[in-house]
Amino acid sequence: MSNEKCDLIHPNGVKEKKLEVIDGYTIKYHAKGNTIWSKGKIVNNQPEGYWEWYRPDGTIKRSGYFENGEPTGEWITYNAKGEKHKTTKMGKKEL
DSSP: OOOOOBBBTTTTTTTTTEEEEEEEEEEOOOTSSSSEEEEEEEEEEEEEEEEEEETTTEEEEEEEEEEEEEEEEEEEOOTTSOOOOEEEEEOOOOO
16 A cells, blocks of 8 residues: 655645545545545546545535546536535537
C-alpha cells in the first residue's frame, strides 16, 4: 500500500487540497482535511474509471466514470441527503 500526502501552495496563492494515494486510489480532502472531497484512480496524470465527490458533511455529491481523462457514461448528482437527484449522460456527442 502506497501513501502520499501533499499540501502544496501554488504560485498564485491557491492551496492544493491534501491528498493520499492508497492502493492506486487518489483521495483528496476538503480544505480542513477532515473529510474526503473526492476519490478515484489517476492513470497517466488523468482521472480514470469510477470517481466520487463528497460534501464537507460526508454525504455523496456526485459520481461518474472517466475514460482517458474524459467524463463518460452515466453521471449522478445527489441531493443534500445523499439521495439520487439527477442523472446526466456524458461522452462524445453522436452526429
